[in-house]
Amino acid sequence: MTAKDSRAAALAALASLLADETRAACLLALLDGRAWTAGELARHAGVAASTLSAHLGKLVAGGLLTEERQGRHRYVRLADARAAGLVEDLAAHLPPAAVRRPPRTLRESSAGSAMARGRTCYDHLAGRLGITVTDALALRGLLRRDTGFALTDAGVEWFRAAGIALEVSSRRPLARACLDWTERRPHLAGAAGAALCRHVLNAGWVVRIGSERAVKVTPSGKREFSARLGIPPEELR
Known part of the structure; x- marks a missing residue:
């Protein structure tokens, strides 16, 4: 596989992380800059905790989120300003109808x-x-x-x-x-x-x-x- 193909595959993998409504909802919520517990994000996204856990694992592995554990709680936040910028820039390209529903x-x-x-x-x-x-x-x-x-x-x-x-x-x-x-x-x-x-x-x-x-x-x-x-x-x- 050429270097060009390698970059293309990596870009496709990154895009696939965002091509899911539950994961997108988590990323948008985390734009507040805070660390959220997995339970809070599950309630926000309207999915079961077990379902959300799998999504968070993919986002962490993909470098968009970072996590830490305190006792029984698992906290996640956007990995860094670059990850936040990526989400912000994509959100800004939403059609007006989606923003102003x-x-x-x-x-x-x-x-x-x-x-x-x-x-x-x-x-x-x-x-x-x-x-x-x-x-x-x-x-x-x-x-x-x-x-x-x-x-x-x-x-x-x-x-x-x-x-x-x-x-x-x-x-x-x-x-x-x-x-x-x-x-x-x-x-x-x-x-x-x-x-x-x-x-x-x-x-x-x-x-x-x-x-x-x-x-x-x-x-x-x-x-x-x-x-x-x-x-x-x-x-x-």
């Missing part, structure tokens, strides 16, 4: 609206909040978007002045464009996106709401975003 219940409608307003996308901000922050960074000359995403020197200084540490790694770009699956526009991901998201959550600018990935901006967060990025408070509702 009519909600079946009032609770589902409320949850969907909250997710569209603001959420975490693995470890960075997404939804209208993520787009608003990304636009503000670009407008102030802190982020370039002409040839992909890149922090400017002023952007790096902005992060430093805000007390947000940037972790530089050869395995992850400092700034990366992530196509938002509700807004259909790219928001900031990469190490800078992760650092910013971690900071706003730790500082209380943004808080998680509900059991999904939805977040909302707090009154202090509106003041900080307005002072540091010039975002009008009414755009953060």
